[in-house]
Amino acid sequence: xxxxxxxxxxxxxxxxxxxxxxxxxxxxxxxxxxxxxxxxxxxxxxxxxxxxxxxxxxxxxxxxxxxxxxxxxxxxxxxxxxxxxxxxxxxxxxxxxxxxxxxxxxxxxxxxxxxxxxxxxxxxxxxxxxxxxxxxxxxxxxxxxxxxxxxxxxxxxxxxxxxxxxxxxxxxxxxxxxxxxxxxxxxxxxxxxxxxxxxxxxxxxxxxxxxxxxxxxxxxxxxxxxxxxxxxxxxxxxxxxxxxxxxxxxxxxxxxxxxxxxxxxxxxxxxxxxxxxxxxxxxxxxxxxxxxxxxxxxxxxxxxxxxxxxxxxxxxxxxxxxxxxxxxxxxxxxxxxxxxxxxxxxxxxxxxxxxxxxxxxxxxxxxxxxxxxxxxxxxxxxxxxxxxxxxxxxxxxxxxxxxxxxxxxxxxxxxxxxxxxxxxxxxxxxxxxxxxxxxxxxxxxxxxxxxxxxxxxxxxxxxxxxxxxxxxxxxxxxxxxxxxxxxxxxxxxxxxxxxxxxxxxxxxxxxxxxxxxxxxxxxxxxxxxxxxxxxxxxxxxxxxxxxxxxxxxxxxxxxxxxxxxxxxxxxxxxxxxxxxxxxxxxxxxxxxxxxxxxxxxxxxxxxxxxxxxxxxxxxxxxxxxxxxxxxxxxxxxxxxxxxxxxxxxxxxxxxxxxxxxxxxxxxxxxxxxx
Amino acid sequence: xxxxxxxxxxxxxxxxxxxxxxxxxxxxxxxxxxxxxxxxxxxxxxxxxxxxxxxxxxxxxxxxxxxxxxxxxxxxxxxxxxxxxxxxxxxxxxxxxxxx
Amino acid sequence: xxxxxxxxxxxxxxxxxxxxxxxxxxxxxxxxxxxxxxxxxxxxxxxxxxxxxxxxxxxxxxxxxxxxxxxxxxxxxxxxxxxxxxxxxxxxxxxxxxxxxxxxxxxxxxxxxxxxxxxxxxxxxxxxxxxxxxxxxxxxxxxxxxxxxxxxxxxxxxxxxxxxxxxxxxxxxxxxx
Numbered sequence: 001x002x003x004x005x006x007x008x009x010x011x012x013x014x015x016x017x018x019x020x021x022x023x024x025x026x027x028x029x030x031x032x033x034x035x036x037x038x039x040x041x042x043x044x045x046x047x048x049x050x051x052x053x054x055x056x057x058x059x060x061x062x063x064x065x066x067x068x069x070x071x072x073x074x075x076x077x078x079x080x081x082x083x084x085x086x087x088x089x090x091x092x093x094x095x096x097x098x099x100x101x102x103x104x105x106x107x108x109x110x111x112x113x114x115x116x117x118x119x120x121x122x123x124x125x126x127x128x129x130x131x132x133x134x135x136x137x138x139x140x141x142x143x144x145x146x147x148x149x150x151x152x153x154x155x156x157x158x159x160x161x162x163x164x165x166x167x168x169x170x171x172x173x174x175x176x177x178x179x180x181x182x183x184x185x186x187x188x189x190x191x192x193x194x195x196x197x198x199x200x201x202x203x204x205x206x207x208x209x210x211x212x213x214x215x216x217x218x219x220x221x222x223x224x225x226x227x228x229x230x231x232x233x234x235x236x237x238x239x240x241x242x243x244x245x246x247x248x249x250x251x252x253x254x255x256x257x258x259x260x261x262x263x264x265x266x267x268x269x270x271x272x273x274x275x276x277x278x279x280x281x282x283x284x285x286x287x288x289x290x291x292x293x294x295x296x297x298x299x300x301x302x303x304x305x306x307x308x309x310x311x312x313x314x315x316x317x318x319x320x321x322x323x324x325x326x327x328x329x330x331x332x333x334x335x336x337x338x339x340x341x342x343x344x345x346x347x348x349x350x351x352x353x354x355x356x357x358x359x360x361x362x363x364x365x366x367x368x369x370x371x372x373x374x375x376x377x378x379x380x381x382x383x384x385x386x387x388x389x390x391x392x393x394x395x396x397x398x399x400x401x402x403x404x405x406x407x408x409x410x411x412x413x414x415x416x417x418x419x420x421x422x423x424x425x426x427x428x429x430x431x432x433x434x435x436x437x438x439x440x441x442x443x444x445x446x447x448x449x450x451x452x453x454x455x456x457x458x459x460x461x462x463x464x465x466x467x468x469x470x471x472x473x474x475x476x477x478x479x480x481x482x483x484x485x486x487x488x489x490x491x492x493x494x495x496x497x498x499x500x501x502x503x504x505x506x507x508x509x510x511x512x513x514x515x516x517x518x519x520x521x522x523x524x525x526x527x528x529x530x531x532x533x534x535x536x537x538x539x540x541x542x543x544x545x546x547x548x549x550x551x552x553x554x555x556x557x558x559x560x561x562x563x564x565x566x567x568x569x570x571x572x573x574x575x576x577x578x579x580x581x582x583x584x585x586x587x588x589x590x591x592x593x594x595x596x597x598x599x600x601x602x603x604x605x606x607x608x609x610x611x612x613x614x615x616x617x618x619x620x621x622x623x624x625x626x627x628x629x630x631x632x633x634x635x636x637x638x639x640x641x642x643x644x645x646x647x648x649x650x651x652x653x654x655x656x657x658x659x660x661x662x663x664x665x666x667x668x669x670x671x672x673x674x
Numbered sequence: 675x676x677x678x679x680x681x682x683x684x685x686x687x688x689x690x691x692x693x694x695x696x697x698x699x700x701x702x703x704x705x706x707x708x709x710x711x712x713x714x715x716x717x718x719x720x721x722x723x724x725x726x727x728x729x730x731x732x733x734x735x736x737x738x739x740x741x742x743x744x745x746x747x748x749x750x751x752x753x754x755x756x757x758x759x760x761x762x763x764x765x766x767x768x769x770x771x772x773x774x
Numbered sequence: 775x776x777x778x779x780x781x782x783x784x785x786x787x788x789x790x791x792x793x794x795x796x797x798x799x800x801x802x803x804x805x806x807x808x809x810x811x812x813x814x815x816x817x818x819x820x821x822x823x824x825x826x827x828x829x830x831x832x833x834x835x836x837x838x839x840x841x842x843x844x845x846x847x848x849x850x851x852x853x854x855x856x857x858x859x860x861x862x863x864x865x866x867x868x869x870x871x872x873x874x875x876x877x878x879x880x881x882x883x884x885x886x887x888x889x890x891x892x893x894x895x896x897x898x899x900x901x902x903x904x905x906x907x908x909x910x911x912x913x914x915x916x917x918x919x920x921x922x923x924x925x926x927x928x929x930x931x932x933x934x935x936x937x938x939x940x941x942x943x944x945x946x947x948x949x950x951x
């Protein structure tokens with residue numbers, strides 16, 4: 001069915017952007033911030049309404065579209081801008097608008113110290129980001145998705161480099177944009193390949209066309225196309241090899257990190273694969289690569305996060321790691337599980353980031369956890385919401401993260417990828433450990449931070465609060481409220497996906513299943529297969545499956561709890577163990593601390609050669625030498641020849657007569673010769 | 675009977691003498707005189723050809739050439755007078771204001 | 775044959791006089807020698823059965839143009855040409871333009887001679903035809919002049935007018951009416 005309301009979902013934030021960018025300077029903070037949050041809430045309301053409408057339809061027909069206009073038509077190819085709401089986009093819509101609204105509200109308090117014009121600029125970018133993200137989610141064709149894809153990349157750049165006067169922030173913004181661009185290039189190539197093969201860029205059209213074909217064996221053109229799309233996803237969703245921008249992106253304001261780099265933008269890659277599930281299912285070679293890359297990234301990022309000392313960096317690497325798990329799920333065909341984890345992760349990661357924002361806010365800009373400690377009694381709300389978020393992330397039983405992570409790992413194991421399961425489990429163990437470390441170092445133990453006025457190392461986060469009696473204050477109401485809501489979500493969000501093993505019927509998986517099936521049921525076998533691969537739990541009713549799942553569930557719980565206990569032991573009781581380990585494994589410690597020197601590697605192998613070619617080759621060689629040289633050379637030639645030729649102007653009449661005569665003689669000679 | 679070639683050789687000689695005069699002399703009046711010599715050489719060859727071909731056309735052309743030569747001599751001499759008034763010299767090398 | 779003798783004598787005088795013209799230092803002598811050359815040329819015209827042209831030559835050239843030259847020479851009190859050191863040097867040793875001039879003159883003669891040698895019919899004698907009377911007839915001259923060349927005739931008159939005006943303008947002193 002169609003609905004005229006869908007367009008409003010991205011248009012409202014877009015309108016917010018227009019207002020705040022043009023008139024923001026003149027508006028007081030309450031108006032600009034309030035307007036931005038209001039449009040987000042309105043967008044959420046309309047999204048909720050649309051989803052409710054969607055739910056009212058039969059499961060096979062859950063599709064609401066709205067065609068806006070014809071974008072391009074060339075020969076026989078036409079492309080309309082069409083917005084589409086189906087179960088998958090419904091989930092994404094609610095996440096983006098819901099968590100987006102919460103973060104807008106949080107930001108009104110967090111960014112309060114900025115001047116009015118900067119405040120408005122922040123909210124204009126945030127709204128613009130929301131608009132583009134919604135376009136990405138709602139687009140029914142790859143080009144429309146790509147518009148959103150690029151747009152969120154742009155907003156990411158704008159927001160990371162929000163405090164652009166600080167060089168590290170400006171550099172981080174550029175790095176994010178350029179690395180994303182590399183991925184986008186691959187994405188474009190993938191799009192071209194798909195267009196060449198299928199003649200259409202509508203994702204549902206591609207899914208139908210692909211479903212009619214057999215699954216590709218070996219690495220063919222289709223696998224190449226999906227691989228290219230996946231490379232684009234590695235850029236946007238920070239996987240190996242294009243993840244390097246995400247840790248640096250922490251230079252941006254913390255709510256930005258929460259929204260863009262935890263809950264929404266980085267999940268775009270996962271969403272894209274989910275949206276094209278049928279296509280990807282037909283290319284097992286690429287799926288294998290996706291799964292391996294996801295698992296490897298999860299492990300690598302987890303190991304780096306273990307030794308980082310900046311509170312936001314730990315969370316950033318944690319995000320990369322969790323995204324890796326999501327891609328692992330998508331790669332083994334558990335599309336529903338991947339989206340489930342995306343959804344729960346949005347809650348607790350946003351909660352954690354915002355909580356860290358509250359900590360930073362309270363400590364006036366301090367971000368190094370070695371300088372924190374003992375904050376538990378000063379920041380109770382922050383502490384408890386942070387703890388809940390951490391437990392959810394670690395996979396503590398019966399919190400949101402537990403269900404999604406467990407399902408993900410179970411699917412991996414059930415599909416036969418035991419090694420990848422082991423890697424994922426190891427990554428989860430690391431997650432538990434480093435989150436425990438983070439909580440204990442930040443909030444527990446004796447207070448290591450100085451009086452608030454002192455530390456202002458990170459972030460252009462100037463604070464007006466002078467005297468507080470010397471101890472940090474908890475989050476202001478706007479921030480606290482959001483933290484609490486997100487904490488509740490971290491607990492309860494998982495209950496929509498309770499697996500059969502525990503007595504539930506995985507409502508989320510069933511809800512999402514139609515999105516991962518081919519649009520037209522081209523034979524029950526194919527549809528059944530896709531549904532089975534996608535949702536996961538819909539048919540797993542045999543005892544063996546359930547027993548296996550319960551076993552794995554207990555393993556995951558053990559890992560989570562065990563990890564937290566290890567962290568408690570080391571960082572709560574015997575800090576010296578950590579120091580001793582760092583000393584005895586010093587090279588390894590250094591390797592992890594320096595992020596496996598990947599940035600340095602890229603710098604040496606890619607950045608420096610490109611710069612050298614550009615500077616010496618293209619700039620000095622071509623631009624200055626050839627082009628300028630040619631232009632200047634023409635001038636110089638004219639100059640030189642003029643210098644020579646002007647000697648003809650001797651002013652002497654006889655010389656002129658002489659030249660006349662020479663001409664006569666020559667012409668005469670010529671004609672006589674002929 | 676004088677062959678035509680003889681007349682033409684004489685004409686060529688005269689022309690060459692006139693040319694040499696233009697380049698060798700450092701007095702503009704003498705240069706003009708050399709030019710007159712050249713014109714006369716041409717006249718001679720025209721008349722010779724005309725006689726050879728049995729028409730009066732050669733003489734008519736000569737007639738015109740003479741007229742033009744007269745006009746040109748008049749104007750040229752007027753120029754020389756004007757120039758002489760500015761530079762007080764009849765040496766063509768004195769008039770090099772247009773030198774680069 | 776008297777005609778040949780006349781030809782050689784007259785042409786010899788003419789060439790010699792012309793050669794001396796360009797060799798004289800005093801322009802007055804040059805002018806006078808040129809008059810001699812023109813007279814010889816007029817004689818040659820008569821040998822060529824062109825009496826009208828001969829008369830015109832004497833009247834216009836020797837009578838008008840050369841007199842004009844004389845006037846100017848005497849008016850300007852043209853000084854003796856500077857007997858610069860190199861003037862006395864043999865022409866072939868004179869620097870620059872002079873050398874070029876002589877070279878070009880030689881080249882020109884060579885060219886013309888070569889050209890002439892290619893034209894076979896030139897050896898036939900001039901005046902072989904018996905139309906000397908026709909050619910020399912002033913009546914015939916006039917008839918052709920005013921019929922076929924009438925336009926050129928008129929144009930020439932305009933030319934003379936223009937030249938006259940030009941000469942007057944150019945030679946005028948500043949401030950003169």
